[in-house]
Amino acid sequence: GAVVSQHPSWVICKSGTSVKIECRSLDFQATTMFWYRQFPKQSLMLMATSNEGSKATYEQGVEKDKFLINHASLTLSTLTVTSAHPEDSSFYICSARGNTGYHGYTFGSGTRLTVV
Amino acid sequence: AQTVTQSQPEMSVQEAETVTLSCTYDTSENNYYLFWYKQPPSRQMILVIRQEAYKQQNATENRFSVNFQKAAKSFSLKISDSQLGDTAMYFCAFMNFDSNYQLIWGAGTKLIIKP
Numbered sequence A: 001g002a003v004v005s006q007h008p009s010w011v012i013c014k015s016g017t018s019v020k021i022e023c024r025s026l027d028f029q030a031t032t033m034f035w036y037r038q039f040p041k042q043s044l045m046l047m048a049t050s051n052e053g054s055k056a057t058y059e060q061g062v063e064k065d066k067f068l069i070n071h072a073s074l075t076l077s078t079l080t081v082t083s084a085h086p087e088d089s090s091f092y093i094c095s096a097r098g099n100t101g102y103h104g105y106t107f108g109s110g111t112r113l114t115v116v
Numbered sequence B: 001a002q003t004v005t006q007s008q009p010e011m012s013v014q015e016a017e018t019v020t021l022s023c024t025y026d027t028s029e030n031n032y033y034l035f036w037y038k039q040p041p042s043r044q045m046i047l048v049i050r051q052e053a054y055k056q057q058n059a060t061e062n063r064f065s066v067n068f069q070k071a072a073k074s075f076s077l078k079i080s081d082s083q084l085g086d087t088a089m090y091f092c093a094f095m096n097f098d099s100n101y102q103l104i105w106g107a108g109t110k111l112i113i114k115p
Helices: none
Strands: A004-007 A010-013 A019-025 A030-038 A044-051 A067-073 A076-081 A090-098 A105-107 A111-115 B003-005 B010-014 B019-021 B024-026 B032-039 B046-052 B064-069 B074-079 B088-096 B103-105 B109-114
Touching (some): A004 A090, A010 A019, A019 A090, A030 A067, A030 A076, A044 A067, A044 B103, B003 B088, B003 B103, B010 B019, B019 B109, B024 B074, B032 B064, B032 B074, B046 B064, B046 B074, B074 B088
Parallel strands (some): B010 B109
Antiparallel strands (some): A019 A076, A030 A044, A067 A076, A090 A111, B003 B024, B019 B074, B032 B046, B032 B088, B064 B074, B088 B103, B088 B109
């Protein structure tokens, strides 16, 4: 079945540094990538949607200069948290949608980011 | 705007019992998909079941089935013969084709299966 590999699974960084999270679709072409943020015991909050080769569309309230999304190929999308601060600590999940007829979504395993 | 409501923050049942999780949604669209996802403690999102709105027949996947009431905009999930491994957060989600395939998520229901 379809697999999305998300790395790293967890990361601790110092305040002010940048962190890159990668999501790779291993056996299908991810035409659309969704990036979510999930706070403890809460639902998924959509941060942005990116289509391969296009600029990402950010949800209201999400700083595009802080959360840089790149989707330059059909198998790789990245989320870079720039100048991270403790309030950016969270669980980040990517979800890919392929270009097949089935309207399914494949989720990465998530990245736990802790900013100290 | 579409919304998804899960009114049960937490439920617990004994192993082997049947449990039903509720989900209602609001939309003016006629063509859409509905999903139930499971998020166990590992936090990996797992598709449990999906339903196409144009299909009248309720979807079934082994012990999991849905009661899809389109007119009432209700999409409940029934888990039969519950197992300890069913313990997880369950999220109901809605997708229509005009929103770049974005999923609209419910708040989730924490399901605990007791031995």
